[in-house]
Amino acid sequence: MKYTNLGSSGIVISRITHGCMELGGGPWETRNDEHNIKLLHTAFDHGVTTFDTAESYGGGHSEEVVGRAFHGMRDKVVLCTKVSREHLHKADVIAACEGSLKRLGTDYIDLYYIHWPNAEIAIEETMEAFTLLKQQGKIRAIGVSNFNKAQMEAVCRCAQLDGLQPEYNLLTRGIEAEDLPFCAEHNVSVLTYNSIAKGILSGAFHFGGKTVTDFRTAKPLFQPEALQKELPLLELLRDIATTHGVTLSQVAIAASLARKGVSSTIVGTQNEKHFLDNLAAAELTLTAEELTALDETSARVIASL
Numbered sequence: 001m002k003y004t005n006l007g008s009s010g011i012v013i014s015r016i017t018h019g020c021m022e023l024g025g026g027p028w029e030t031r032n033d034e035h036n037i038k039l040l041h042t043a044f045d046h047g048v049t050t051f052d053t054a055e056s057y058g059g060g061h062s063e064e065v066v067g068r069a070f071h072g073m074r075d076k077v078v079l080c081t082k083v084s085r086e087h088l089h090k091a092d093v094i095a096a097c098e099g100s101l102k103r104l105g106t107d108y109i110d111l112y113y114i115h116w117p118n119a120e121i122a123i124e125e126t127m128e129a130f131t132l133l134k135q136q137g138k139i140r141a142i143g144v145s146n147f148n149k150a151q152m153e154a155v156c157r158c159a160q161l162d163g164l165q166p167e168y169n170l171l172t173r174g175i176e177a178e179d180l181p182f183c184a185e186h187n188v189s190v191l192t193y194n195s196i197a198k199g200i201l202s203g204a205f206h207f208g209g210k211t212v213t214d215f216r217t218a219k220p221l222f223q224p225e226a227l228q229k230e231l232p233l234l235e236l237l238r239d240i241a242t243t244h245g246v247t248l249s250q251v252a253i254a255a256s257l258a259r260k261g262v263s264s265t266i267v268g269t270q271n272e273k274h275f276l277d278n279l280a281a282a283e284l285t286l287t288a289e290e291l292t293a294l295d296e297t298s299a300r301v302i303a304s305l
């Protein structure tokens with residue numbers, strides 16, 4: 001595993017972050033807590049130190065599972081969690097943070113994010129709460145998720161921003177134009193989610209005969225016409241994967257990690273085999289030619305969708 005700094009916080013994060021949304025009883029939850037705790041330990045044993053959860057995942061259940069998994073080893077892991085967009089008034093942030101601390105079984109959160117922006121609540125008020133929590137030592141660093149450049153600028157006028165968590169993968173590249181350069185300029189680490197486009201970039205739906213039966217049936221990228229248009233990118237991923245003797249998911253994750261300004265990619269799975277697969281992506285180095293080909297093909301595919 002490789003590691004990097006989280007903004008200027010002094011915190012060190014692993015380049016693969018384990019996503020814990022799936023552990024919370026959400027739409028993908030298929031395994032029990034004991035299975036999930038074992039998987040969290042496997043992640044840790046393989047060098048993953050950074051874990052991403054949220055108060056909203058399974059109504060707090062994901063945080064409880066993470067808290068149980070790392071009880072007694074708090075100083076060895078970086079716990080990241082998020083306050084929901086409906087809790088951004090000052091008193092609500094404080095209460096939400098107390099709830100997360102309790103469920104995580106800790107007295108500090110390493111990286112505390114706003115999950116989604118909320119234009120109805122002044123960011124200055126929300127940041128007052130974050131600043132207070134930081135002064136009290138209850139959070140070590142401030143992050144935002146799903147914020148654009150203008151929204152990050154507003155945060156930076158109030159507080160030190162150390163992390164951005166955006167959606168990013170070879171089929172969703174909206175952050176490249178403005179957000180990544182902004183983060184590089186302001187030393188904000190970028191921890192990306194949706195790294196394999198909810199499973200699409202694994203090739204399972206193009207070559208593995210897998211079909212969606214869950215909430216993803218409503219997602220634009222999973223519509224039959226879209227899957228057809230994505231094929232050139234999937235074929236390229238398959239060619240590159242074959243060259244390196246790895247899986248398509250690993251190539252997709254490695255491509256995200258290779259993007260200048262991306263610090264860590266968040267990958268979520270309850271499947272140990274998939275997890276170990278994804279982990280190996282941190283060690284995979286793609287050539288400049290491969291990255292250029294992925295860049296060009298993904299841009300063409302995105303334009304066609």
Ligand SMILES: NC(=O)c1ccc[n+]([C@@H]2O[C@H](COP(=O)([O-])OP(=O)(O)OC[C@H]3O[C@@H](n4cnc5c(N)ncnc54)[C@H](OP(=O)(O)O)[C@@H]3O)[C@@H](O)[C@H]2O)c1
Pocket residue numbers: 018019020021022028052053115145146165193194195196197198199200202204249266267268269270271273274275277278
């Ligand atoms: N900030 C936000 O708003 C936000 C939103 C969504 C997610 N997240 C974070 O990101 C994490 C990951 O979620 P995501 O939405 O980004 O999903 P993702 O990682 O793009 O995809 C997850 C899906 O891919 C499958 N998968 C994973 N590895 C695979 C592999 N090697 N081969 C084949 N299939 C594989 C998983 O199924 P299996 O379980 O079968 O492997 C699951 O269905 C979450 O846990 C959460 O921490 C954040």
